Amino acid sequence: MNPYVIMILLSSLGLGTTLTFASSHWLLAWMGLEINTLAIVPLMAQHHHPRAVEATTKYFLTQATAAAMILFASTTNAWITGEWNMNSMTSPIASTMVITALALKIGLAPMHFWMPEVLQGLDLLTGLIMSTWQKLAPLALIIQMAQAIDPFLLTALGLTSTLIGGWGGLNQTQLRKVLAYSSIAHMGWMIIVLQYAPQLTLLALGTYIFLTSAAFLTLKMSSATKINTLAMTWSNSPILTSTTALVLLSLGGLPPLTGFMPKWLILQELTKQNLSITATIMALAALLSLYFYLRLCYAMTLTISPNTTNSITPWRINTTQNSLPLVISTTIALGFLPMTPAILMLVT
Structure with a gap:
């Protein structure tokens, strides 16, 4: 074009x-x-x-x-x-x-x-x-x-999205569909806390944008669109594959990565609002999402053939793609959890 x-x-x-x-x-x-x-x-x-x-x-x-x-x-x-x-x-x-x-x-x-x-x-x-x-x-x-929307409707939309986003991604082999269900689940987390703390919705949105950007850009860099393609990436670029696995775990909300921050704060806010059952369901739904992220990490890091590949430079990806956006988004996706108090001061 x-x-x-x-x-x-x-x-x-x-x-x-x-x-x-x-x-x-x-x-x-x-x-x-x-x-x-x-x-x-x-x-x-x-x-x-x-x-x-x-x-x-x-x-x-x-x-x-x-x-x-x-x-x-x-x-x-x-x-x-x-x-x-x-x-x-x-x-x-x-x-x-x-x-x-x-x-x-x-x-x-x-x-x-x-x-x-x-x-x-x-x-x-x-x-x-x-x-x-x-x-x-x-x-x-x-x-x-x-404030004009029925609180029950917002809670129902958030819970349904989180559950379906986690459940739907379990049997996918296409990475773009996995990221689509990941997006649905993250939208559920943003919507459910909207009526109680809109600033946490904005924080979750900003975190989600950086995490998803890092995931898409790493897949673009390694030209991977299916899970079975991920098993070949370690031989081509071990460092990129390692950071990709960490970015996926951050998307799943695993500490000590950045993705843990919005989930932790949202669950804390829901508990403050005496919605312990809702917070429990959200936490269990996050485990569903974490499972299919772990499945991708398993395909990348634990299914490597013991034989080396026959390519000329298996340790290097020859690319002309601009890697600066990837570096910035990956850094934010992996290392911003210690900045949580400062970020909370900015958004509240």
């Missing part, structure tokens, strides 16, 4: 998200979401592969449905209250429709069925944008109207 076209599309992505962030009017927020969707569709279909075209079509239909629901809900609310302001979302029907549409946009269970299939049809860089940047605008809207 022409670099000028890519620059225009990426600028439109930024414009759509910024417009949604800055809006307090439902029509402006809807317009930002639409700009976002229309900007990423050409990026998804740029390889002209049948699988990519299929994924693009599924994504477009899903996002168009969610956008129509948002427009219908905001119009209904304006009809009842006479205002288009987001803070005046007083109609329970309209607020339920909006949260359902936004949950469909970010892939919360049980509206998650499109996400693994769409992510599987994309290349890793576009999948990275889909898993991180495309979730910012809908999550900003959910955070803005969190």
Whole structure:
């Protein structure tokens, strides 16, 4: 694709998200979401592969449905209250429709069925944008109207997403589908604490973005899309494989890695709110996710053939890819747990 076209599309992505962030009017927020969707569709279909075209079509239909629901809900609310302001979302029907549409946009269970299939049809860089940047605008809207949403509905969405995100990734062999179910589980953790501590939702979102960026960029560097491909990576690059295993364990929330920080703080907040049973279910659901991350680590580090490979330089990956974003995201994904008190001071 022409670099000028890519620059225009990426600028439109930024414009759509910024417009949604800055809006307090439902029509402006809807317009930002639409700009976002229309900007990423050409990026998804740029390889002209049948699988990519299929994924693009599924994504477009899903996002168009969610956008129509948002427009219908905001119009209904304006009809009842006479205002288009987001803070005046007083109609329970309209607020339920909006949260359902936004949950469909970010892939919360049980509206998650499109996400693994769409992510599987994309290349890793576009999948990275889909898993991180495309979730910012809908999550900003959910955070803005969190107080108008039924707390039971938010808790149900969070619990369902965490359980399905952990359960669905157990039998996957495609790495992009594993990361899709990982995304669904992480969204559940963010949504369930939203009504009690929105700053923890933002902290979990920032941590998730760095962890997922590190995971996608390492897979891009090693050109791995299936689990059986991971077994070959140790011979090519032991250091990259070691950091990949640590990044996956950090995604699973294993201490002393960075991914433990948001899960620990969210469980602590849920316990403070006398939701011990909910916190217990969330912790058990995290074990499901940790299992399939451990499965990937096992494939990378414990299934190596005793024979050396026949390649000329088995210890080096010859690549022209820029590794600076990978280094930054991996460093943050692995070593920021000791910074927890300072980060808490910033977000609270």
